[in-house]
Each structure stands twice: as C-alpha cells, then as structure tokens.
Amino acid sequence: MLQSLASSLGPWSWWIFGLLLLAAELLVPGVFLIWIGASAIIVGALSLLFWEAGFWSWQLQFVLFAALAAVLALFGRRFYSNNRETDEPLLNRRGETLVGRTATLREPIREGRGRVHLDDTWWSVRGPDLPAGTQVRITSADGGKLSVEAV
Incomplete structure (x- = not known):
C-alpha cells in the first residue's frame, strides 16, 4: 500500500514525508526531526530532477536520505551545542x-x-x-x- 502510494505521488512523496516530519517537530520540539525532515525535502528536490533517470531507484533515494539525515543531524547537534559563550556563565547554576x-x-x-x-x-x-x-x-x-x- 505504501509503495503504491509513494509511486503514485512520485517525487512529491518525499516532500510530504519531509513536511510531516517538520510538523512533528512542532508538536514534539527537540530540534531533531527538523534535520530528518530537511533531508527528506532535499531528496524530494533531487527526485524532481532525477525521477525519470534510470539510476534514481528507491534504494538510492533511501540511502541518500539516510546519509543526509545523519550528516544534517550531526551538523545540527554541533550548531545547537550548549558550549556557547555567554555573558552569564553561572545562570541556572x-x-x-x-x-x-x-x-x-x-x-x-x-x-x-x-x-x-x-x-x-x-x-x-x-x-x-x-x-x-x-x-x-x-x-x-x-x-x-x-x-x-x-x-
């Protein structure tokens, strides 16, 4: 069922998945799902370009999505780390x-x-x-x- 839905939606299935993840981030904030949602939207954008190409299989799309999700999650963790300088270093301590x-x-x-x-x-x-x-x-x-x- 999901495979037929994804194939009928084409590259837009990645966009829908990404937007659902971004909406889930709003409901369960933690600055984590935003990076996975961004990965899905990037794969969706690439799918718009390469959907008809012979090499653009669902396996490649999934591997690219997983790799992008890992890279963006690590980037996000580093970007939002708590090791920032502050003018109040003892606040809440x-x-x-x-x-x-x-x-x-x-x-x-x-x-x-x-x-x-x-x-x-x-x-x-x-x-x-x-x-x-x-x-x-x-x-x-x-x-x-x-x-x-x-x-």
Whole structure:
C-alpha cells in the first residue's frame, strides 16, 4: 500500500514525508526531526530532477536520505551545542555562585555532612566535622551539595 502510494505521488512523496516530519517537530520540539525532515525535502528536490533517470531507484533515494539525515543531524547537534559563550556563565547554576561566600553552620557537620542556611535556602554541606555555629567558607559546589572549610 505504501509503495503504491509513494509511486503514485512520485517525487512529491518525499516532500510530504519531509513536511510531516517538520510538523512533528512542532508538536514534539527537540530540534531533531527538523534535520530528518530537511533531508527528506532535499531528496524530494533531487527526485524532481532525477525521477525519470534510470539510476534514481528507491534504494538510492533511501540511502541518500539516510546519509543526509545523519550528516544534517550531526551538523545540527554541533550548531545547537550548549558550549556557547555567554555573558552569564553561572545562570541556572546557583550553587556555583555561592563559592567563596561565608556562612554559619546551622546544623553541625557530623560524619562529613551538615547544613547551612544561605539567603532563602537550606544547603547540604560536606566537610570536616564541625559544631553548629562555626563560620565556614564554601569552597566548591556539586549540584545541590556544597563543600566547606572552617574559616
């Protein structure tokens, strides 16, 4: 059924497939289907040129589509990578903004774990065993855990 539909539509079947993939990208955003849809549209454009040519078999079309999809997906991944420079390098990394600050232990550090209260948040801390009320300096952050040392 699909083969007869694709052969009756001719080169436009690639265009329809590409547009369906682009529409799916709108419904399920993730900047991935756009590259596969673009590959289908490129193969569709080439099919308009070569449809009557003897070498333009469905196998060649599929191999070209798969290769283009892989190349464009890799290009898209590189183009949209998260390694871009920003004027706010610590945005959404709140723990790292606290490095260097001092705080007072609200709960003692026992067996390497304790808690401090900074601004409006309670933070889990790691460090040497210290009693509550000790002034500590935050030396590093790993997710929601802060490493501290006595001041």
